[in-house]
Amino acid sequence: MKIKNCLSPFVVLALTFNLTATHIQKTPDISELDITPKKIDQLGITNPDKLSAASKRALMWPDDLSSEWFFEYNVYDLKGDLAYEEGVVRRDPSALIKHSGKYYVWYTKSVGPRDGFGGDISKEKVFPWDRSDIWYATSKDGLTWEEQGLAVPRGEPGAYDDRSVFTTEIMEWEGKYYLCYQVVGGDYVVRVKNEVGLAWADSPDGPWTKSKEPILSPADNGIWKGEEQNRFIVEKKGDFDSHKVHDPCIIPYKGKFYLFYKGEQMGEEITWGGREIRHGVAIADNPKGPYVKSEYNPISNSGHEICVWPYNGGIASLITTDGPEKNTVQWSLDGINFEIMSVVKGAPHAIGINRTIDPEEEPLAALRWGLTHQYMNPDYQYIRGFKTRRIIRHVAAGAPGTK
Numbered sequence: 263m264k265i266k267n268c269l270s271p272f273v274v275l276a277l278t279f280n281l282t283a284t285h286i287q288k289t290p291d292i293s294e295l296d297i298t299p300k301k302i303d304q305l306g307i308t309n310p311d312k313l314s315a316a317s318k319r320a321l322m323w324p325d326d327l328s329s330e331w332f333f334e335y336n337v338y339d340l341k342g343d344l345a346y347e348e349g350v351v352r353r354d355p356s357a358l359i360k361h362s363g364k365y366y367v368w369y370t371k372s373v374g375p376r377d378g379f380g381g382d383i384s385k386e387k388v389f390p391w392d393r394s395d396i397w398y399a400t401s402k403d404g405l406t407w408e409e410q411g412l413a414v415p416r417g418e419p420g421a422y423d424d425r426s427v428f429t430t431e432i433m434e435w436e437g438k439y440y441l442c443y444q445v446v447g448g449d450y451v452v453r454v455k456n457e458v459g460l461a462w463a464d465s466p467d468g469p470w471t472k473s474k475e476p477i478l479s480p481a482d483n484g485i486w487k488g489e490e491q492n493r494f495i496v497e498k499k500g501d502f503d504s505h506k507v508h509d510p511c512i513i514p515y516k517g518k519f520y521l522f523y524k525g526e527q528m529g530e531e532i533t534w535g536g537r538e539i540r541h542g543v544a545i546a547d548n549p550k551g552p553y554v555k556s557e558y559n560p561i562s563n564s565g566h567e568i569c570v571w572p573y574n575g576g577i578a579s580l581i582t583t584d585g586p587e588k589n590t591v592q593w594s595l596d597g598i599n600f601e602i603m604s605v606v607k608g609a610p611h612a613i614g615i616n617r618t619i620d621p622e623e624e625p626l627a628a629l630r631w632g633l634t635h636q637y638m639n640p641d642y643q644y645i646r647g648f649k650t651r652r653i654i655r656h657v658a659a660g661a662p663g664t665k
């Protein structure tokens with residue numbers, strides 16, 4: 263793997279981004295281009311003296327456009343207790359780990375339909391992930407699963423996590439297990455702040471001890487406008503994570519613990535890439551914290567659920583769903599400055615990454631297979647499996663020399 267020469271096709275391009283009323287991405291001037299016969303041939307340009315805007319942008323790409331970071335995928339149903347169950351929500355699977363010959367996964371579980379924000383919020387369930395707890399299941403083959411029961415319940419009334427605990431990730435470190443997860447306390451009104459909690463155990467089967475306080479909270483620098491429960495109306499938006507910190511995932515990295523998360527901003531808008539969603543990182547010396555947000559946040563300009571893995575001394579990140587850089591795989595040498603390595607057709611949602619595969623085998627080894635979730639309908643989601651494949655060359659069905 264030639265990381266040095268593997269400058270992403272979009273790094274240079276990103277430098278030319280310039281938001282104006284007339285165009286989103288500035289096309290380079292001909293004087294900025296390094297036009298070689300090899301590049302002209304590779305890009306299939308008809309006449310180098312007559313370059314379209316698209317060809318000028320393509321000429322900013324590096325020579326190495328290899329496919330090792332590109333993948334396609336398919337999803338499939340699981341068997342046993344993780345097969346779809348009427349009236350039950352199971353979603354946002356954690357990473358997979360293996361213990362005593364069995365795969366383990368943790369996930370959000372709730373029952374009954376969601377009612378939205380129109381009714382009596384103190385009694386109803388506003389989202390499928392409201393009034394949820396964290397459950398877990400095990401499997402010998404990754405296909406047929408046995409639900410083992412509750413791992414981390416909501417807190418007692420009055421606790422910071424008394425309304426819902428959900429969207430969890432597992433970290434195994436020095437024989438101990440850490441689950442980080444989203445929490446909501448009090449009424450789940452539209453403007454409620456979402457925080458991150460942590461629980462730890464000596465065994466993946468628990469018992470789990472919860473942190474007394476959240477380990478991560480939203481930035482406290484946005485200002486709501488008026489009293490109406492409307493998250494889009496603000497005096498000031500504040501940082502990218504001024505409303506919610508979501509999808510936490512802790513990775514041991516360079517002797518520290520990197521907590522990657524998704525931020526939601528007060529006064530979030532729809533822009534040229536869709537929702538304004540970005541990722542941040544908070545770093546600690548110990549698994550239990552304290553976690554200090556990086557001054558370089560946000561570390562993505564797009565994305566949704568966190569899906570990160572260590573690779574080649576750095577961290578790789580799958581960016582999906584929201585923002586102009588959605589559907590890209592990115593990599594950084596420092597866990598902070600990410601570059602685009604590939605653009606994919608799409609990706610499984612809310613990936614539970616497979617931590618039982620050595621991620622160093624190849625850039626996308628960690629994504630070879632794992633878990634995802636799917637919406638059966640707006641009320642009910644269920645956990646499914648996914649597999650990815652690398653596409654190395656074109657194959658014409660039935661042509662000589664191909665199978």
Ligand code: AAL
Nearest residue numbers: 354391429508509566567
């Ligand atoms: C997901 C995640 C978080 C949100 C909700 C449940 O896509 O980003 O987990 O809170 O939706």
